[in-house]
Amino acid sequence: MGIMQDSTAEARDGLRRFFAWTFVVSALLMFAMIALEVFFPQGVRIAPQSSAVLADTLGTTIDVDLYDFQLLIMVGALVSCVASIVGLVIVAVIDSVESRKARRRRAIEARLQHPTGWHGQESPSAERPPARNAGLRELRQVVHDLK
DSSP: OOHHHHHHHHHHHHHHHHHHHHHHHHHHHHHHHHHHHHHOTTOOBOOHHHHHHHHHHHSSOOOOBOHHHHHHHHHHHHHHHHHHHHHHHHHHHHHHHHHHHHHHHHHHHHHHHSSBOTTSOBOTTSOOOOOTTHHHHHHHHHHHHHO
16 A cells, blocks of 8 residues: 555544544433433523522523523534434445455456456466476377377
């Protein structure tokens, strides 16, 4: 393999690791948000005491609801999971195509170096190695000529 092929293979390995870790982290985050929704169906709310302190400070009533933020995190994690899976599939397809090209290239090089041609027929320029039973054939020819 050349330098360029090694670097592209390393880049694909890096992309594969990146997409896999992104999928794992975003899936864990998404499952955590779903678990939070299951355990706290009314949503996570800030305690009324801190809300009263903020209301006194700012002069208005503030009802802090983290449900929208939770949904935003969940949707972002879902999108990240889907994008990571798509990225993994694309990298796998590229690896598959590259490995097929490399196998085909090796097969062509092996056929060019071997004396038989493409379809199992001997190429005209290839020298035939002597047959294993050449001596036996010569002996038969001599005996046949004697008769």
